[in-house]
Amino acid sequence: MWASIVIRLCALSASLSLLVACASPETTETLARAYPETTTMGLLQLEGSMTIAVPSDAAPLGFVGRGGEPRGMTVELGRYVARTLDVTPEFISMPADEVVTAVDNAEADIAFTIAPLSEEAVRVAEHSFTSPYLIAHQRLLVHAGDSADEVEDLAGHSVCSFLDPSTGIDLSSINDDVEIVNAASIRECVSSLRTRETQVATASDARLAGMMRALNRHAAGPRWTITGDQLTTEGYAAAVISGSPAWLNFVNSALARAEDEGVWGAAYERFVEPYLGPQDPPEISTEGAAALYPNLDEQV
Structure with missing residues (x-):
């Protein structure tokens, strides 16, 4: 009897494993759905918009167009995140070295920074970083x-x-x-x-x-x-407010989906490739990019 149960459980386990292996991580629960109002995603859907901070002086990643409108690769990625949540994107442009403060000061829901990830940077209490949206050298x-x-x-x-x-x-x-x-x-x-x-x-x-x-x-x-040679390698990421892991996971998933659906590639090809040539989407985590630049003051 127990042998029969074990065999059935093993068969069921194998079937479930096969189903999981054949399904992509996001197919069972789409990102584009209604979220509870107790979540950041749900609150933004209730408001109908989200605020995205982008650099105004970091072409081709983020700059101000001739008509005063924000443009660049970060703008296209921000639009995609908002579209995934089915809300209207509202952009605020500011100098690149000030962009992250928009999240810290609750002026933006997401900020596309142009500051390299390092162990010191990711330990800042006020905000958390996504995986890199671009690798630079x-x-x-x-x-x-x-x-x-x-x-x-x-x-x-x-x-x-x-x-x-x-x-x-x-x-x-x-x-x-x-x-x-x-x-x-x-x-x-x-x-x-x-x-x-x-x-x-x-x-x-x-x-x-x-x-x-x-x-x-x-x-x-x-x-x-x-x-010239690539003397260094550094990752640029988006920042969100700390203390909301579900929101961070959503933005990370949306940016990953942007890569899968060709949005990242189209934005890179349009704005960045004319200067840097072809490049694949980053395949490094936040932690991996930060580990390239450890906090030397803490090393023994």
Whole structure:
């Protein structure tokens, strides 16, 4: 008798396992549904809208269009998250280094940041991060007429450096014949490159793309190009308020669905690929991206 029961249970278990294996994680319960009003998703559906903070000065990821409207890859991803919840997206644009404060101050429900994930960043109490929506690398921006392609070729060059201190590499540690000019903004680098005060820029390639876009827009002769080895790897993620794991899981699932449905690919191809070339969606978790930059102060 017990043998018969065990055999039946094993057969049932095998059947269930097969069904689970054949089903994708989201097919049994669609993201696009009505949520209880006790959840963040339900409250947003009740309001009929959600507020999305995006950078205003980080083209092509987030910028202000000619008509004053927000544009960029982050805008397209934000629209998709709102559409998945069946609510209207309301965007607020602000400088990239202030975007995350919109979530901290309850001004936005989600914020697409351009700050690299690190162990220190993900431990901030006020907000939580999704998995990365983009992977970037520190590289070089050089004039097409310059023969320099790598850091080793930059002897005698002045380099405008716009780096996050927790993730960036000082090029003078690789080539001590390089003069480093630190900049507080992308605009500073663009200005110094235009006047030839500096001849090269270094930053994450996602930020170099913004410089390249600004410089090439009015270039009369040889244009600017992103080149060189990938000196670092860093992930950019969206932020949501801490203490709402269900909301974080929803946004993560929506962004994953955006990849599956080609929304991520279309947004990347439209806004980013002209500067950085083809790229697949990130395959790294929040924790994995943060672990690339551990908190060295806590290491023994």
